[in-house]
Amino acid sequence: MSVEINSTTNQYLTFTLNKDIYALDISSVREVLELTPITRIPRTPKFMRGVINLRGHAVPVVDMRLKFGMSRTEDTINTCIIIVEVVFDGESTVMGALADSVREVIELTENMIEEPPRMGTTIKTEFIRGMGKQSDDFVIILDINKILSVEELAMLKNVNHDSSNIDSNELSSAQGMTLSL
Secondary structure, three states: OOOOOOOOEEEEEEEEEOOEEEEEEHHHEEEEEEOOOOEOOOOOOOOEEEEEEEOOEEEEEEEHHHHOOOOOOOOOOOOEEEEEEEEEOOEEEEEEEEEOEEEEEEEEEHHHOEOOOOOOOOOOOOOEEEEEEEOOEEEEEEOHHHHOOHHHHHHHHHHHHHHHHOOOOOOOEOOOOEEEO
């Protein structure tokens, strides 16, 4: 007699921040870019590194380390920008997430993902979808739609619109290799 296991397998793009492994649902990831020069936008929070020119469109880039209270991401040969779609106010917005490095795409079934740990009421963990495990390492699975607050998403959307007025010569073009997923 066989036992049917009813579990859905999902794919996740894994990346590192400060030696910890994080993952995003592959359905929210558009592509991965090598680090390209980022144009700083005045009067934006520190975690907002600026915008890049992605095929003629200004895309805001968030330094994930700064957003999570870590030190600023050091630009290395492994630093990359993960282009993701974030849903805000019923609309999809594109943003870049700066990561120390991208690792691989992994598959996890629902039964391989544990609930996010409870850390008390003062620490917000709603942006953590769950904790997966890969070999001996924990993988922190993020909910990209909950990493930024509603106000931050509104600002992100405004940066997207406002930066369209920046002279295209001020924006550096996206260079380097694009890894399509």
